[in-house]
Amino acid sequence: MVPLNYYLLLSGVLFAIGIYGLISQRNGIRILMCLEILLNSANLNLVAFSSYHGNSTGQVFALFSIAIAAAEAAIGFAILIALFRVRDTIDLHNINILRW
Amino acid sequence: MFQDFAYLIVLLPIISFVLTLFFGKKFPANGGILAILTIFTAFIISAGTLSEIYHGGVVEQSWHWFAFLDFGILIDPLAAAMLCMVSFVSFLIQVYSVGYMAHDPAKPRYFAETSLFTAAMLGVVLSDNILQFFMFWELVGLCSYLLIGFWYRKPSAAAAAKKAFLVTRVGDVLFLAGIIVLYLNISDFTVPDGAYLLQFQTMFAAIEHIPPSQLTLITLLFFGGAVGKSGQFPLHVWLPDAMEGPTTVSALIHAATMVTAGVYLVARTFPIFLASPDALIVVAYIGGFTALFAATMGLVMNDIKRVLAYSTVSQLGYMMLALGTGIVVGAEVVGMSLFHLISHAFFKALLFLCAGSVIHGLGLQDLRQMGGALGKMKITGITMLIAALALSGIPPTAGFFSKDAIIEGAYSYWTHTGDILPYAFGIIAALLTSIYIFRLWFMTFTGEPRTDYHAHESPPSMTVPLVILAILALGFGLAAHGAFGGFIEHTYSEHLIEEAAEIGGHHLAEEHPHPPPILFYLPIIVGVIGFVISWLIYSKRIFNMSSIISSRNPIYRLLLNRYYQHQIYTEFVAITIVHRVLSLIGEFIDRRIIDGIIDGISWILIMIGEVIRRIQTGVVQHYAAWVVMGVVALMLFLFHEGGIL
Numbered sequence: 001m002v003p004l005n006y007y008l009l010l011s012g013v014l015f016a017i018g019i020y021g022l023i024s025q026r027n028g029i030r031i032l033m034c035l036e037i038l039l040n041s042a043n044l045n046l047v048a049f050s051s052y053h054g055n056s057t058g059q060v061f062a063l064f065s066i067a068i069a070a071a072e073a074a075i076g077f078a079i080l081i082a083l084f085r086v087r088d089t090i091d092l093h094n095i096n097i098l099r100w
Numbered sequence: 101m102f103q104d105f106a107y108l109i110v111l112l113p114i115i116s117f118v119l120t121l122f123f124g125k126k127f128p129a130n131g132g133i134l135a136i137l138t139i140f141t142a143f144i145i146s147a148g149t150l151s152e153i154y155h156g157g158v159v160e161q162s163w164h165w166f167a168f169l170d171f172g173i174l175i176d177p178l179a180a181a182m183l184c185m186v187s188f189v190s191f192l193i194q195v196y197s198v199g200y201m202a203h204d205p206a207k208p209r210y211f212a213e214t215s216l217f218t219a220a221m222l223g224v225v226l227s228d229n230i231l232q233f234f235m236f237w238e239l240v241g242l243c244s245y246l247l248i249g250f251w252y253r254k255p256s257a258a259a260a261a262k263k264a265f266l267v268t269r270v271g272d273v274l275f276l277a278g279i280i281v282l283y284l285n286i287s288d289f290t291v292p293d294g295a296y297l298l299q300f301q302t303m304f305a306a307i308e309h310i311p312p313s314q315l316t317l318i319t320l321l322f323f324g325g326a327v328g329k330s331g332q333f334p335l336h337v338w339l340p341d342a343m344e345g346p347t348t349v350s351a352l353i354h355a356a357t358m359v360t361a362g363v364y365l366v367a368r369t370f371p372i373f374l375a376s377p378d379a380l381i382v383v384a385y386i387g388g389f390t391a392l393f394a395a396t397m398g399l400v401m402n403d404i405k406r407v408l409a410y411s412t413v414s415q416l417g418y419m420m421l422a423l424g425t426g427i428v429v430g431a432e433v434v435g436m437s438l439f440h441l442i443s444h445a446f447f448k449a450l451l452f453l454c455a456g457s458v459i460h461g462l463g464l465q466d467l468r469q470m471g472g473a474l475g476k477m478k479i480t481g482i483t484m485l486i487a488a489l490a491l492s493g494i495p496p497t498a499g500f501f502s503k504d505a506i507i508e509g510a511y512s513y514w515t516h517t518g519d520i521l522p523y524a525f526g527i528i529a530a531l532l533t534s535i536y537i538f539r540l541w542f543m544t545f546t547g548e549p550r551t552d553y554h555a556h557e558s559p560p561s562m563t564v565p566l567v568i569l570a571i572l573a574l575g576f577g578l579a580a581h582g583a584f585g586g587f588i589e590h591t592y593s594e595h596l597i598e599e600a601a602e603i604g605g606h607h608l609a610e611e612h613p614h615p616p617p618i619l620f621y622l623p624i625i626v627g628v629i630g631f632v633i634s635w636l637i638y639s640k641r642i643f644n645m646s647s648i649i650s651s652r653n654p655i656y657r658l659l660l661n662r663y664y665q666h667q668i669y670t671e672f673v674a675i676t677i678v679h680r681v682l683s684l685i686g687e688f689i690d691r692r693i694i695d696g697i698i699d700g701i702s703w704i705l706i707m708i709g710e711v712i713r714r715i716q717t718g719v720v721q722h723y724a725a726w727v728v729m730g731v732v733a734l735m736l737f738l739f740h741e742g743g744i745l
Contacts, residue, residue, distance in 0.1 A: 098718050
């Protein structure tokens with residue numbers, strides 16, 4: 001049995017990678033991918049604690065979270081496609097008209 | 101029976117005001133009938149109450165409203181006599197207005213405002229405490245503003261209304277200050293159950309607890325209010341300008357309401373005035389001086405209403421003079437002053453209504469254009485002659501009895517204090533009064549018409565009030581002079597007056613020496629002399645006046661320019677001091693300093709905003725970075741709080 005700490009460590013590493021990607025990347029698709037990594041790190045946490053405590057609630061939450069992540073990804077890609085049709089780019093540094 | 105309905109005296113005209121204001125167009129005579137009926141009912145109740153308390157007793161009703169405000173009614177002899185006069189004269193003026201204002205499109209507004217005016221004045225008279233008195237007093241001021249500016253499209257009327265409001269405001273502020281000082285002095289005085297601190301009775305009971313210097317301050321501040329309202333020197337300047345309103349309004353202001361309020365205030369608080377060492381002397385001097393000062397200007401005015409306006413100022417001076425002699429004569433002067441006030445109300449209302457009738461019939465206001473109107477306007481001419489006789493104090497008119505009593509009071513003052521000035525003011529003013537009023541009468545009604553005009557007598561709704569008032573101006577003095585003073589004297593108990601005089605250090609004279617015959621008849625003699633002078637100059641024309649009435653004569657110029665009051669008050673005080681100096685300083689402080697502080701604060705905030713808003717770059721990653729940093733900061737904070745770091 002792998003101790004809980006390892007899961008949490010992996011989850012933390014994944015989260016950090018996700019955050020790093022979210023902040024540093026300019027391409028919209030990459031940002032969405034980083035977002036998925038973030039979500040999966042959270043899911044991993046949920047599942048790890050669920051198995052550790054012998055309580056299935058965490059796994060149910062993980063399933064919900066995956067379903068919602070799928071929906072969210074679909075919306076995100078749809079927005080990006082619509083954006084690309086209008087602006088011919090999905091570089092988020094160029095899509096910044098909503099500002100001071 | 102009547103006294104149970106005493107509150108209706110003031111309530112009915114107020115109801116008439118509300119109804120006429122909103123639905124006046126639908127009422128008969130555009131609200132005139134309603135106004136007449138309510139005021140007549142108020143008069144009936146007043147007269148009934150007067151007859152009920154004639155043999156003693158007072159009417160007191162009081163309701164607690166909230167905190168420091170009680171509403172109450174106090175009808176003692178002083179108030180009862182005043183109520184009857186105010187409601188009766190207002191009633192006659194309203195009847196007259198129906199004819200006089202027949203062609204005015206704004207009749208509902210006129211009747212509504214005059215109803216409120218009368219209600220406010222009745223409220224002043226009825227009040228049983230000084231705070232309520234002050235509220236109605238202010239309401240009177242408001243109504244005078246509305247009515248003087250009744251023809252508000254005329255710039256001169258709007259200006260006159262504003263002037264009346266501002267000048268009386270000076271007095272009102274003093275009056276309010278007086279109430280505050282009085283309150284501060286008596287606020288720790290224990291009040292008997294059911295009474296109210298600012299009630300007149302309670303105030304009088306508290307007199308001995310107030311230091312004399314404070315009493316003088318209070319009474320002089322009160323007198324400041326009276327000076328403003330009653331048009332005494334130096335706050336009299338609004339009264340002649342108030343002629344811009346309809347003539348009926350002038351009659352109302354000058355006879356029944358408004359200007360008598362100041363005299364009434366002094367009469368109402370007379371024990372406090374008496375308890376002050378110096379206040380009544382000031383009252384006597386201001387009154388006497390005003391009587392003379394205004395009469396000199398009345399001599400040369402050419403507008404028929406302006407002559408009457410200065411005459412009112414002068415006669416109010418007499419009433420104040422009468423009250424001032426109270427330091428020698430005692431509480432009797434309240435009766436004397438009120439007697440003159442009421443007889444003056446009759447003959448001055450008559451004079452104004454006659455003047456209105458002349459203006460209505462001739463279409464002229466300038467005396468120099470009139471002449472020979474007696475043939476066409478017999479009723480107006482004769483009633484006005486009666487009023488003129490009354491004003492100049494020729495027996496047996498009402499004015500003779502009332503003015504004679506005042507001059508005798510001044511004589512008493514002279515013999516006891518050795519101070520002749522008030523007496524001299526009174527006598528000289530009486531001579532001038534007689535000259536200017538007969539000048540007015542002769543120039544209007546005798547001789548040949550000096551311009552082409554088509555005179556006609558006024559309709560009965562105007563002449564009937566004239567006749568009634570003429571009868572009163574003739575007979576009131578004869579009928580009432582015996583009983584009136586004694587009746588009014590019951591207003592204040594002898595004990596109260598003696599105590600007040602002792603506090604003030606005045607020795608009330610036990611006996612009033614009768615003046616020697618020549619002085620006794622002097623008021624009548626000067627009245628007749630005035631008549632003769634006017635007759636010789638303006639009717640017989642035996643003197644050629646053109647050498648005197650010319651712009652080269654400095655005295656004539658001084659009088660015609662009204663002692664340069666316009667230059668002094670308006671151009672010097674109002675424009676130079678108030679506008680150029682005070683308001684410009686105020687403007688500088690307001691615009692530069694106060695606005696500068698506000699603008700500076702907002703400028704700083706705008707600059708901070710300029711910097712901070714740069715955070716919102718529109719780039720999503722920046723926001724994400726901020727969120728992460730925020731979470732990290734929050735975690736660090738929580739770890740620190742939890743003792744982990």
